[in-house]
Amino acid sequence: MVKRIVANIQTDDLSKADEFYHRILGLELLMDHGWIRTFxxxxxAKVQISFAVQGGNDTEVPDLSIEVDEVNQVYEQMKASGFEITYDITDEDWGVRRFFVRDPFGKIVNILSH
Known part of the structure; x- marks a missing residue:
């Protein structure tokens, strides 16, 4: 039985995660061994992994999806911090409000609220 799934993103600079994942998204630093940081x-939450041929509405498939309480607030913080919005904030037909943003590691992140 699977207990959890962890995303691992390769980087040469662990500190790049601090603003995006800690300051804006509010994740806590759970582990820091010098060569790996876990937020x-x-x-x-339920254990989930998704496979897709497109990201919905003919968008690219995002690397990660992160559900938040206040998607509008996170959207404004990402824009103010200069992160590239690759799909503007949208109310989707399937009941989510979301946007895509490129994280400091080049990954496309789907930020959404139901």
Whole structure:
């Protein structure tokens, strides 16, 4: 039985995660061994992994999807911090409000609220 799934993103500079994942998204630093940093929180969530031929509405498939409480607030913080928005904030037909943003490692992140 799978207990959790962890995303691992290769980087030469661990500190690049601090503003995007810690300051804006509010994830806590859970582990730092010098060669790997893990951010997270105490929320309980379902274990999920998705496979897609497109990202919905003919967008590219994002590397990660992160659900947040206040998508509009996170959108404004990402823009103000200069992160590239690759798909503007949109209310989708399937009941989510979302946007895509490029993280400091070049990954496309789908930020959404239901």
């Amino acid at each position: 997270g929180n105490d929320e309980t």
